[in-house]
Amino acid sequence: MxxxxxxxxxxxxxxxxxxxxxxxxxxxxxxxGKLPVAEHYAGGQDSLVAHLQRSIQYPAMAKRNRVMGTCIIHFTLSEDGVISNAKILKEVGGGTGQEALRVVKLLKFKAPGYSQEYSVPVSFKL
Missing domain, CATH: 1.20.5 (Single alpha-helices involved in coiled-coils or other helix-helix interfaces)
Known part of the structure; x- marks a missing residue:
């Protein structure tokens, strides 16, 4: 036993x-803290993160309720550098997920020559 x-x-x-x-x-x-997708962005990771932070318009409801955190957006980067199938994997509330999705869709990537899926964190801090 x-x-x-x-x-x-x-x-x-x-x-x-x-x-x-x-x-x-x-x-x-x-x-x-390295983002694999940053190798396809002009200026690298620092430029990518700076562009995300500059483009964010904090949602009014999130600001009013002092919502802070990180949203994660998942997307497919095609051969020619176009983002498709973008979706919210994680959001912290107050409209932050939709704003993160909007900002990620604005990103312009260099053409990698192959299609691959990536996830990008977008931070919201007051």
Whole structure:
């Protein structure tokens, strides 16, 4: 009976350690703050983030309710640099998701020569 419990505990430890090892990589990548889509934007990541921040018109409801946070917009960048299939993956409320979607659709990318999907975070801070 004891061997059975030890085997189950060892199997559980093995499975959970594998799950933690796989979630550690994306978290480490997120901490570096590099956006893969920025390589296709003129001026790179700094220019991309600056353009997003300049273009945001804080929604009145979000400003009134002091809503802050990060919205995530997912889109497909086509071979010729055109954004399509843009959608809101995460929004913080008060109309921030729709504003982030509008601003991302305004971005102009260089033609990468292939089609790929990307996600871009858009921060809202008062």
């Amino acid at each position: 004891n061997v059975k419990h030890i085997f189950v505990a060892a199997l559980f430890a093995l499975v959970t350690s594998g799950a933690f090892a796989q979630t550690a990589k994306p978290a480490a990548a997120a901490q570096t």
